[in-house]
Amino acid sequence: MAEIASWKVKTGLAEMLKGGVIMDVTTPEQAKIAEEAGACSVMALERVPADIRAAGGVARMADPTIIKKIMETVTIPVMAKARIGHFVEARILEALGVDYIDESEVLTPADDLFHIDKNGYKVPFVCGARNLGEALRRIGEGAAMIRTKGEPGTGNVVEAVRHMRTVMAEIRRLTTMPKEELMTAAKEMAAPYDLVQYVAEHGKLPVVNFAAGGIATPADAALMMQLGCDGIFVGSGIFKSSDPAKRAKAIVLATTHYNDPDMLAKLSEELGEAMPGLEISAIAPADRMQERGW
Amino acid sequence: MVKMKKIGVLAIQGAFREHRNTLEKLGVEVQEVRSRENLEGIQGLIIPGGESTAIGKQLEMNDFGETIVKMANEGVPVFGTCAGMILLSKRIDQSNQYSLGLMDTYVKRNAFGRQIASFEADIPIKGWEGKDLRAVFIRAPYVLEAGPQVKVLSEYSGKIIFVRQENLLASAFHPELTDDLRVHQFFLDIVDQYQK
Numbered sequence: 001m002a003e004i005a006s007w008k009v010k011t012g013l014a015e016m017l018k019g020g021v022i023m024d025v026t027t028p029e030q031a032k033i034a035e036e037a038g039a040c041s042v043m044a045l046e047r048v049p050a051d052i053r054a055a056g057g058v059a060r061m062a063d064p065t066i067i068k069k070i071m072e073t074v075t076i077p078v079m080a081k082a083r084i085g086h087f088v089e090a091r092i093l094e095a096l097g098v099d100y101i102d103e104s105e106v107l108t109p110a111d112d113l114f115h116i117d118k119n120g121y122k123v124p125f126v127c128g129a130r131n132l133g134e135a136l137r138r139i140g141e142g143a144a145m146i147r148t149k150g151e152p153g154t155g156n157v158v159e160a161v162r163h164m165r166t167v168m169a170e171i172r173r174l175t176t177m178p179k180e181e182l183m184t185a186a187k188e189m190a191a192p193y194d195l196v197q198y199v200a201e202h203g204k205l206p207v208v209n210f211a212a213g214g215i216a217t218p219a220d221a222a223l224m225m226q227l228g229c230d231g232i233f234v235g236s237g238i239f240k241s242s243d244p245a246k247r248a249k250a251i252v253l254a255t256t257h258y259n260d261p262d263m264l265a266k267l268s269e270e271l272g273e274a275m276p277g278l279e280i281s282a283i284a285p286a287d288r289m290q291e292r293g294w
Numbered sequence: 295m296v297k298m299k300k301i302g303v304l305a306i307q308g309a310f311r312e313h314r315n316t317l318e319k320l321g322v323e324v325q326e327v328r329s330r331e332n333l334e335g336i337q338g339l340i341i342p343g344g345e346s347t348a349i350g351k352q353l354e355m356n357d358f359g360e361t362i363v364k365m366a367n368e369g370v371p372v373f374g375t376c377a378g379m380i381l382l383s384k385r386i387d388q389s390n391q392y393s394l395g396l397m398d399t400y401v402k403r404n405a406f407g408r409q410i411a412s413f414e415a416d417i418p419i420k421g422w423e424g425k426d427l428r429a430v431f432i433r434a435p436y437v438l439e440a441g442p443q444v445k446v447l448s449e450y451s452g453k454i455i456f457v458r459q460e461n462l463l464a465s466a467f468h469p470e471l472t473d474d475l476r477v478h479q480f481f482l483d484i485v486d487q488y489q490k
Contacts, residue, residue, distance in 0.1 A: 004410075009414060013409055015471065016345070016377070019307040035347060037351075038307075038347070038352065040348045076345050076347060077345075098408075123410055256307060256352065260328075
């Protein structure tokens with residue numbers, strides 16, 4: 001008997017995306033450029049995070065028409081975003097047949113206390129995290145893939161670096177702990193005990209971990225890969241730059257060849273203007289997307 | 295001392311780490327292959343699951359794919375899983391993407407459907423004794439048509455999902471995602487045959 005929507009099948013698709021770049025796109029034309037550049041997946045959106053930030057107001061799930069058009073245009077997997085806690089938006093995305101749902105802090109949260117029960121869906125979920133406890137809570141709710149939150153729409157990699165370093169340091173710390181300390185560690189991180197035990201034993205998350213939130217250059221992508229992530233999300237960084245096709249391709253190659261400085265030097269040449277960046281301190285704490293999620 | 299076998303795993307994108315882990319369990323030295331130069335000195339090559347368009351884009355550059363084709367034509371065994379099956383195939387349904395074109399097969403991409411239709415199942419392999427193989431299919435392809443030199447090793451609900459053509463092996467499923475080592479051992483036996 002065939003078994004669909006098993007944990008293996010859900011986490012398995014994320015395993016296949018590793019070493020690749022997932023790009024935010026808002027039109028079928030952009031999706032085609034991403035696929036041509038070698039993206040392993042696209043995130044179908046109505047607006048990229050930089051524009052969501054600029055527009056203000058409430059950001060919601062994209063119009064299904066946009067998502068369907070993008071699904072028809074490319075053969076690579078298509079992801080789409082639902083608001084935190086908005087389980088009906090998630091059901092709609094599942095009905096559309098998207099390949100992954102991002103329960104995302106880039107959109108305005110629909111619930112200020114609870115995330116979606118992601119175990120009850122056939123489509124797998126990816127969620128953002130700033131630290132190990134948050135990552136393990138999301139996995140406990142059924143997320144089959146994790147990404148750092150970073151600070152979306154800024155073109156500033158500092159928050160993604162901070163979140164990746166935090167997760168990695170907390171993983172390393174668990175691996176050196178005697179067993180009797182793990183329950184207290186779980187309590188302090190507010191993380192499920194069984195997942196804390198898994199991380200302590202294996203020295204890694206039980207799912208794939210990508211970097212996201214502020215990646216704008218090939219060097220940024222390689223930096224995140226060297227810090228230990230499995231792959232890259234690029235949001236505004238590509239289609240807010242002056243030459244999206246060229247930059248997209250360079251970021252893809254930098255993600256594969258992240259340990260080859262000669263190659264990275266070549267890839268960084270003549271890319272045109274990167275997206276305009278934002279200093280994190282210039283964003284009021286209440287406007288920081290990374291603070292969303294519980 | 296017997297020299298250890300060295301197998302290359304194409305590491306452009308996809309589940310190359312899982313293939314590496316499985317091969318290491320079988321006592322094989324693994325070389326990650328990111329460029330043409332890394333192909334030197336390997337006795338076999340695995341093309342992992344991932345996105346076939348993303349992997350193909352980089353094989354197209356700098357004679358990378360051409361070198362693999364040349365090695366395979368000289369008898370070096372190559373095993374493709376999922377995206378690897380697509381990249382080995384001569385013809386791909388509704389796509390003009392890059393492929394190595396080594397196997398006389400006509401494949402269909404995402405043939406079982408999108409992620410929502412991905413599944414795992416127990417499948418029998420022709421000529422194998424023992425229990426069926428637990429196989430994981432993720433947005434998997436299958437073979438629509440196979441040429442006369444292609445041996446069909448397994449079918450699932452009437453679809454061809456595991457094939458061999460001389461030194462070339464291809465599966466629509468992901469043996470690197472399960473603990474069953476038999477498929478990788480089968481490939482290593484092919485590597486041994488072509489060493490002699």
